[in-house]
Amino acid sequence: MITDTFIVAEKDGVIVGYINGPVIPQLYITDDLFEEIKENPKKGGYQSILGVAVSKKARNLGIARILINKMEQLVKENERQGITLTCKQELVSFYGKLGFVNHGISESQHGGVSWYNMVKLQENMD
Numbered sequence: 001m002i003t004d005t006f007i008v009a010e011k012d013g014v015i016v017g018y019i020n021g022p023v024i025p026q027l028y029i030t031d032d033l034f035e036e037i038k039e040n041p042k043k044g045g046y047q048s049i050l051g052v053a054v055s056k057k058a059r060n061l062g063i064a065r066i067l068i069n070k071m072e073q074l075v076k077e078n079e080r081q082g083i084t085l086t087c088k089q090e091l092v093s094f095y096g097k098l099g100f101v102n103h104g105i106s107e108s109q110h111g112g113v114s115w116y117n118m119v120k121l122q123e124n125m126d
Contacts, residue, residue, distance in 0.1 A: 005040065005047060007070050009054075009063050016058035019067040021048035021085070023078075028117050029086050031108050047075050049085035068098055072125045082122050086115035099124055 009017040023040040024033060029048050049071065054063045068083075075083055086106045087095060095118045096102065103117035 005071070005074060007067055007074075009058075009067055011058060015055075017052070017054035017063045017067055019049060019052045019064075019071055021050040023080065024048050024084070027081075027084055027119060028103070028106060029084060029108060031110050043079045045080055046082055046084045047071060047080050049083060064094075065098060072120075075122055076125065080122060082124075083120045085118050086110075087118055088113060089116060092116050092118065 004020055004022045006020040007018060008015055022033070022038070023045040025045050027046060029050070033048070033050075049068075052064050052067060054067075071083060074080075083100075085095070085100070086108055092102055098120070100118040100120045101124075103119050106115040106117045108115045
């Protein structure tokens, strides 16, 4: 059973980053997603991204972009509607450069901070 999509980046046999998140039926990530993750459907839905991490030694090498591109490939292969994520304000421009559209402040209260809904629909993926 696939309950989450998890992609790892390696360089010279060392893990330098990862990206993960389940497929969800709705456009935006909601706080209940952190309580229970259901099985990914074979087709459709939105690929969420709950985490993107790159080791400090591997930053500024394009690893995050590569991981997001791999996620986009899976979105196309599995006929998903797009990718959805939330991020803090300081990362809005980073995701904007990758083609994500800012849909405004999220209703999420996760961690007690303000989150922004960022969405990239499949038709906008190269």
